[in-house]
Amino acid sequence: MMDMQKILSLADEMVFEKTGKHLDDLQVSILKGVWENQRYAKIAEEYRCTEGHVKDVSYELWQVLSEVFGEMVRKSNLKAVFERNQVGNFAAKDIVHIGNVHLCGEQQASEKSEPKTINLHKEGKNLAIQKLLELGLSAEQIAEILGLSVEEIKADFSF
Known part of the structure; x- marks a missing residue:
């Protein structure tokens, strides 16, 4: 199993390289939550915002990660993309x-x-x-x- 801190650090660095911006707290919460198979509603509850806001931010995050990895990244394939690219290693x-x-x-x-x-x-x-x-x-x-x-x-x- 891949180390969450390594995943977050590398994702942050790769996103920063692509956009010039670091992951914000909500994006980090989304990555952690999706990795742990949480629903957007649960992530929103823990972050104290609306599910719609989490979905909007997630959509933007998946777009950036898709550009970074050169393949479509979605909630349903996040782990597979990271593991396929051996990001956590x-x-x-x-x-x-x-x-x-x-x-x-x-x-x-x-x-x-x-x-x-x-x-x-x-x-x-x-x-x-x-x-x-x-x-x-x-x-x-x-x-x-x-x-x-x-x-x-x-x-x-x-x-």
């Missing part, structure tokens, strides 16, 4: 963004810098390779992006 400062692919590494990627070797955790490396394969990149391109040898890529995935 990495510290926010260790995320490297390459298009819609989020990689776990010890260094930040810079658009202007030379390609750097990224020390990837095994599951992060495999997720990154899988995502890049889905985007149609070759083993050579993936190796260059991730700072790995082509043999490492080919050993983990059949080409």
Whole structure:
């Protein structure tokens, strides 16, 4: 099970990166409540506002998270999206963004810098390779992006 504090921290950082605004208290309550399978009415009761207001704020939050993850995020699939993207497994400062692919590494990627070797955790490396394969990149391109040898890529995935 994913750690709620890590989820909230990463969600906040990703939303801030996209919008320039941090999650507010209601958005945090919505994420926690939805994660715990609460209904909007219960979240509204705990936050002391109307259910309609919670629904409105939720709609906006799902839109932003959909942009962040590059896929539709809704109340019904929130956990699946976070788990599919293994969001809770990495510290926010260790995320490297390459298009819609989020990689776990010890260094930040810079658009202007030379390609750097990224020390990837095994599951992060495999997720990154899988995502890049889905985007149609070759083993050579993936190796260059991730700072790995082509043999490492080919050993983990059949080409």
